[in-house]
Amino acid sequence: MRAETIVPKEWDRSEGAKRDIVAGGIVIAAILLFVGTGSNVMQSVVRALAGAGGGTDRVLAATLILNIALILFGWRRYDDLNREIRERTLAEKRARFLADTDPLTGYLNRRALLAAGPSLVAAAAAERRHVALLLLDLDHFKRVNDIHGHVAGDHVLQVAAERITAILPPNATKARLGGDEFVAMIAFEPAARHQIDALAAALVAALEEPVEYEGQRIRIGSSLGIALATGQNVTMEMLVRQADIAMYHGKEKGRHRHIWFEPGMEMAMQARNQIETGIRNGMPRGEFVPHFEPQVDIASGRLVGFEMLMRWDSPEHGMIPPERFIPIAEESGLIGELSLRVIRAAMEIAKGWDPSIVLAVNISPQQLKDPWFSQKLTKLLAETGFPAGQLEVEITESSLFENLALVRSIVTSLKNQGVSLALDDFGTGYSSLSHLRALPFDRIKIDKSFVAAMRGSADAQAIVVAIVRLGESLGMPITAEGVEDSATATELTRLGCAKGQGWHYGRAMSAVDTAEMLAERGLLRTPLKARNAPDGESAPLRKSA
Known part of the structure; x- marks a missing residue:
């Protein structure tokens, strides 16, 4: 036998009001009847008790009892109505409170x-x-x-x-x-x-x-x-x-x-939103391209690698530097997808380099919050066929305080794949010797602010010397950023710094310019004319703007 679902009937306010009117009418009628018959019945009762009468009329007695019952019924219904009104009022107040209030804090919503x-x-x-x-x-x-x-x-x-x-x-x-x-x-x-x-x-x-x-x-x-x-x-x-x-x-x-x-802020916000929209629309169109800044052995001047830097080749605004769009990409949560797209393009390009040339990529602190980041980067290596031994991942030291356990897991996984690790912008964050010991870094990079100031500041030079000596004691070679002249390069050579990068060795170049440099030095796997543009999501080779 199939059970039927009984759906409670929704409360009908009009029907309830009708019942309330009927109940009120019954009470009023009962009171009138009680007044009309009660006096006669009571007189008969008094006479019967005094022995002067033959007792009460049964019909009148029954009528009196019925009147009393109706009055009790009406009073009970009246009490029920009052209670219902109170409960309904409290429920409405409660519903209004819940509708207007944030349940977690008690504030308005x-x-x-x-x-x-x-x-x-x-x-x-x-x-x-x-x-x-x-x-x-x-x-x-x-x-x-x-x-x-x-x-x-x-x-x-x-x-x-x-x-x-x-x-x-x-x-x-x-x-x-x-x-x-x-x-x-x-x-x-x-x-x-x-x-x-x-x-x-x-x-x-x-x-x-x-x-x-x-x-x-x-x-x-x-x-x-x-x-x-x-x-x-x-x-x-x-x-x-x-x-x-x-x-x-x-x-x-x-x-x-x-x-x-201030009114001018709205225009700035509109400009920011335009950049965010441009990032979203530009990623699938391949507008974000890798540029490559040379890294050299300071003592010999030999080219040993390139750091990949991101550029936005906008059809409307031309080449846009990273300081304009990277912060917005990080705030909007787009940096992870954007970075992996450009790294993929860089790997496709760098496959044609000599195996001695290292590709260094800088990872955003936001990406190091992703527990799947190492798997994503490993997948890129497999899909592009780029050798893990030619890849160096640079991590800023400020990232280490976000979640050291997660960062350790990520870098250990990358290290197991054969990827090298560099601690970037050293001296500007909060890293300590314990972090250098806890994480398997291969290299330390001195922030360019110290390198640029070392010739005119004894304090900056002392910091550079201390970092170089620290690297020596830990067996970690040092890369100096921001080398802009030969005098700085000479001083870094004297201090024992291993690698350098900066305007003295060349600015960041497009993929085409980078390939031409490598071709001149015989550091391309295949002749330049035989190379094709990267396929898939990677961007075509472009000359510098």
């Missing part, structure tokens, strides 16, 4: 903020006051979820909300827009803008303090944008957008700060 904001702005305008909308974004919050898990991320958000509440005035309107973005709206006197600055600075400082979680100290930080409402001719959407633009402008200036929105 985005919908409730957009609904409540206009009345706050209008009330402030009526009193000739201004309203500041502060939009606060936690820096590197995604890293917290990736490394420590989402439970730890929720804990960080709750602690952040508690710190924000402790600093803001009680009358501030607080909201969580979603993710790691918080908003506060504060009305203030036009002459008291400095008070908003002080509050914003206090918020940024409070969120720089580490968060304790299960014995770990999780470090975050924040960037804060402020939009100003001076009257009623502003929408909440506009205020949030302006604060968001100011916040991102602060991130570009180094994070951990607050900044007020």
